Amino acid sequence: MADDIDEYLQSLPxxxxxxxxxxLREQAFRLSDAQREALRALEQSAExxxxxxxxxxxxxxxxxxxxxQAGGDMTTKEVREGSGVxxxxxxxxxxxxxxxxxxxxxxxxxxxxxxDIQEAINDAxxxxxx
Numbered sequence: 001m002a003d004d005i006d007e008y009l010q011s012l013p014x015x016x017x018x019x020x021x022x023x024l025r026e027q028a029f030r031l032s033d034a035q036r037e038a039l040r041a042l043e044q045s046a047e048x049x050x051x052x053x054x055x056x057x058x059x060x061x062x063x064x065x066x067x068x069q070a071g072g073d074m075t076t077k078e079v080r081e082g083s084g085v086x087x088x089x090x091x092x093x094x095x096x097x098x099x100x101x102x103x104x105x106x107x108x109x110x111x112x113x114x115x116d117i118q119e120a121i122n123d124a125x126x127x128x129x130x
C-alpha cells in the first residue's frame with residue numbers, strides 16, 4: 001500500500017507537467033487567435049497586415065511557458081525615414097499616440113479570457129489529481 005502511494009506521488013510531477021503543458025499551449029493559441037480576431041475587428045483596410053501576422057505564440061524557457069506576443073521585428077520601423085530611430089507600431093496601435101487614438105486588442109482580449117484560461121488550468125490539475 002505504501003509503495004502504491006509513493007509510486008503515485010512520484011508520478012504526479014511528470015503527469016502534471018505533461019497535462020499542463022498541453023493545456024497551456026492550447027490556451028495560448030486560443031488567446032492569440034482571439035487577439036488576431038479582435039485586431040481584425042479594429043483594422044481599417046489592410047494597414048495592419050504585419051501586425052496581424054505578428055500575433056504568435058512562442059515556446060518559453062520550459063514546458064510550462066508559452067509566450068503570446070504581437071509586434072516585434074515585423075512591426076518595427078523607423079519613426080521617420082532617415083531618423084535612425086526605430087519604433088514598434090504595435091505599441092502605437094495598442095496604446096495610441098498624440099496623433100492616433102488607441103485601438104487596443106491585446107490586453108483587453110487577455111483580460112476578457114483570463115478567467116476561462118485559469119479555469120482550464122484548474123480543470124487540468126484536478127483531472128490529473130483524480
